Amino acid sequence: MKSLFRLFAFLCLTNVFAQQNLTYQQPSEEILELADVELAPGGQIDSKGENMILIYRNQYKSIAELSETELRLAGLRINPVTNIGSRTTYYTNLKVKKTEDKDATQVSGLPDDARLSSFRWSPDETMVAFLNTTSKGVEVWVLDIANAKAKKLTDATVNANMGSSLNWLKDNRNLLVKMLPSDRKPLIDTDTAVPAGPTISESDGEKAQNRTYQDLLKTPNDEFNFEQLARSELKKVSINGAVESFLPADMYRGVNISPNGNFIMITTIKRPFSYLVTYSRFPSESTIYTTEGTKVKTVNEVPLDEVRPKGFMATRTGKRNMTWRDDQPSTLVWAEALDQGDPEIEVEYRDAVYEVKAPFTATPKLILKTKQRFRGISWGDDKTAIAYDYWWNTRNTKTYLFNPSNASDVKIITDRSYQDVYSDPGSFVRSKNEFGEYTLTMNGSKLYLMGDGYSKEGQFPFIDEYNVKSGKTKRLYQSKYTDKLENLNSALDMKKGEVLVRIESPSEYPNYYIRNINKKNDLKAITAFENPFKSLENVNKRVINYKRDDGLDLEGTLYLPLNYEEGKKYPMILWAYPREYKDKSSASQSTTNPNEFVYPSWGSPIYWVTKGYVVLDDAAFPIVGEGSEEPNDSFRTQLVANGKAAIDAVDNLGLVDRNKVAVGGHSYGAFMTANLLSHSNMYAAGIARSGAYNRTLTPFGFQSEERSYWDAPEVYYNMSPFMHADKMKTPLLLIHGVADNNSGTYPLQSERYFNALKGLGAPVRLVMLPKESHGYRAKESIMHTLWEQDQWLEKHVKNRVIEEETTDSED
Incomplete structure (x- = not known):
């Protein structure tokens, strides 16, 4: 009898813990109607606003596409x-139109089963080059804007594995x-x-504190494959289809043409x-060539960038x-650290x-020093340029108005x-300037x-006008819409x-217009895309x-169920x-606009307004650490307080059944969700997609935490839901790619x-x-994810059976 009981118990446990071999499912019709729609096209417009x-x-890839051969x-x-790139987003069709015309013209000559990518306008904006991926490889095509005709320039021999593979000459x-x-x-x-030997890594004692990168090289075989896939020959391809050699095979990462060409x-x-960092930190060499392929000078040699000082603001x-430099014919500019790259x-x-100007042999000229880490420059002319720096630890940024011809003529504005x-x-x-490069729009001493x-x-x-001499601004235009x-x-x-x-x-689906700010109510429509989400x-x-x-101001975007009845309380999804x-003032600012179009992207919780849920989307969850305190020092306490405030706010409107509240998020939002379920009992269920739950597995920093374990x-311990799995009793749906x-x-x-939870x-x-x-990219995956979430919410939230009263508290 005891043996029979043990067998029965074993079979029950086997059933409980068995894997489910489930085929891809589709969500309910209400959700499917929103998730499976034909999107309006994207638009690219030339710099003069004449042609578009x-x-x-297609909104999604297929699982068959994602199943094609992939090397990481x-x-x-x-x-x-x-x-x-195996994750490249492809486009299937092109149309062109004059912005003044109502209708667009179908581009002729496109390939069958087009998979288009990498669109590049010619310098004079009369043509657009692009790639087409076939089953055998990648081709170069070009579109003549005026005639709305496309033609193939090369066979499927392009190497688009790394960086930009298309670059227009001037x-x-x-x-x-x-x-x-x-x-x-x-x-x-x-x-x-068959391996020839073990893979060996060694440290010589120098610190190399890097993030936990994925898809790294792991073996000598990986090194060999990477080099073969990275090597290209540079060819000059004419718009007539002629192909001639330019430079022999090498691992070309970047091609950057001077403003004068x-x-x-x-x-x-x-x-x-x-084996520790990605290819962007491998050794590199930058060399200047003429447009005929003659070497001029090697201008930069960068060693392997594996070891840096500690901190987010460290650099090599x-x-x-x-x-x-965009405003000059052929002048190189670069930055160098004055602190040895060490923020300490x-x-x-x-x-x-x-x-340094061409021919790049003169002694480099200092043109600017920045108090923090250099971020970039917007060029104007020989006397006017704008530079930016930033410092992560204080969240500070400075803007410099400086004279490139005089390094001492600098003002922080x-x-x-x-x-x-x-x-x-x-x-x-x-x-665009005379070289076809983007520089500051200048009107005498005025910038915009x-x-x-x-x-x-x-x-x-x-839009403001800024006077570089007086330092004063003048408001030229401000949108006055209150309902858009x-x-x-x-x-x-x-x-x-x-x-x-x-x-x-x-x-109202987003559409493009040309507005003349000098003329009242002068607004010309250039697109008329229709709303594909009619049911919302x-x-x-x-x-x-x-x-x-604690008095901190918060906000969130609230959606009521489509079948909303005043006075009735509904289940709620908090996302x-x-x-x-680093300061409460910034954390409390409002950045949510109620007039944004309601767009249910694949990861959105908005779908569930069709299923009778109140949805509080993009709820503010600030984690603040002022002065010497870091935000994560009180992460859990603030997290729970944010969640409680959000639920209280919706409850105060008389909308929510507090026993039927779900919380969810993606990535760091998934991490948030697991923590909330572990350290409070305000939720009926949770949805956590593609998260991290054990921070000791990311020991050299994560998200905005730069301190190591x-x-x-x-x-690290307090913030890791994995470490507190024994406290987690709320139903949790985990989804991961x-x-x-x-x-x-x-x-x-x-x-x-x-x-651990099981x-x-x-x-x-x-x-x-x-x-x-x-x-997530495949249609099958996304539809199944929506189905999983819907089933989970129906079972554990909408139809939840209350066994005991819940209270709002932190563990």
Whole structure:
């Protein structure tokens, strides 16, 4: 009898813990109607606002596409058959239109079963080059805008594995293209190859504290395959289809043509490779060539960048960020660290910027020093340029107005927290110069700024005029919409006052217009995309503002169920993503616009308004650490307080059944979800997608935490849901892509967390999506994910059986 009982118990346990071999499922009709729609095309417009390309694509890839051969090497994911990134987004059709015309013209001559990518406008903007991927490889095509005709220029011999493979020369007649080398050797099948010996890594005692990168090289066979896939021959391809050799085979990473078109800076990758960092930190060499392929000078040699000082603001020594100066014919500029790249060394200036003119033999000239880490320059002319720096630890950024001809003529014109959106002065407007490069739009001593316009009163995008002599600004235009959102896309002609804008509302699909800010109500529509999400047109959407227990102002976007009845309480979905701040003032600012179009992307919780749920999306979850305190020192306490404030706010509106609240998030939002379920009992269930749950597996920093595990072990322990799996009793749905490539969120995180929860008796379900990365792409995967979430919510939230009263508390 005892043996029979043991057999019965074993069979029951086997059934409980058995794997489920489930085929891909589809969500309910209400969700499917929103998830499986044909998207409006994307648009690219020329700098003058005269011609526009409409680019069409399928909303999703197929699981068959994701199942094509893929090699993961040094941070790259490559299809070795077609020689292009295996996760490339492809477009299927093109149309062109004059912005003044109502209808677009179908582009003729496109290939059958088109898979288009890498669109590049010619310098004179009369043509667009692009790639087409076939089953055998990648071809170069070109589109003649005026005639709306496309034609193929090359066979399927392009190497698009790394960096840009298409670069227009300034003559508007030729492109430099990376092509497959004639001497490429067959790749090694690393699954079947017999190893010649062990793989050995060694430390000489020098610290190398790097993030937990994925897709790194692991063996000599990986090194061999990476080199073969990275090698290209550079060819000159004319718009008539003629192909001629330019440079022999090498591992070409970057091709950068001077503004006047006379020189080309070409960067190549060198050995030794690394098993610790991705290819962007492998040794490299930058060399200047003429447009005929004659070597002029090697201008930069960068060693392997494996070892850096500690901290987010650490950088390597030597020349970095080398590029051409946009306002001059052929002048190189770059930055160098003045603090040995070490943020712990106290210096007056962190970085210096130098330049050297062609023929690149003169002593480099110092043109600027920055107090913090150099970020970039917007060029104007010989006397006017704008530079930027930043410092992570204080969230500070400075803007410099400086004279490139006089290194002592420098003025800091803004000094602010880059998290303080209310004080954001906007970005300086740029336009094409005589070289076809984008430089500051200048009108004598006047520059122009274009900003998002966030404020306590709402969002009102603006354009300002800035006087470089007086330092004063003058408001030229400010959007006055209170029921729509007007985004200022780009300035087309500041003298005429013509600006490209995008206007939308919760039920009005975003469309593009040309606005003349010098003329009242002068607005010309250039697109008329229809709303593909008709069933959400009448959804009740609002931004709610509320306070945390410590008085911090918070907000979230609230959606009511489509079948909403006043006075009735509904199940609720709370969806969020935590963000770290160094001051409460910035953390409390409102950046949510109630007039944004209601767009249910694949990862959105908005679908469930069709199923009778209240949804609080993008709820504010700030984690604040002021002064010497780091945000994560009180991460759990603030996390729980944020969640409680959000639920209280919706409850105070009389909308939610507090016993039926779900919480969910993706990536760091998944990490948030697991923590909330572990340390509070406010939730009926949780959904955590593609998260990290054990921070000791990312010991040299994660997200915004730059301290290592050994600097702050208690922070790593307290923040890790895995360490508190014994406290987790709330139903949790874990979803993860098997091929996740995001730093720190490798699939092992979900697998080990699931095993811990299962071993401790927590109600948990783990869904591993084949072939998927950090964001999901295949239609089959996304539809199944929606089905899983819907089933989980129906079972554990909407139809939850209350066994005992819940209370709001932190464990």
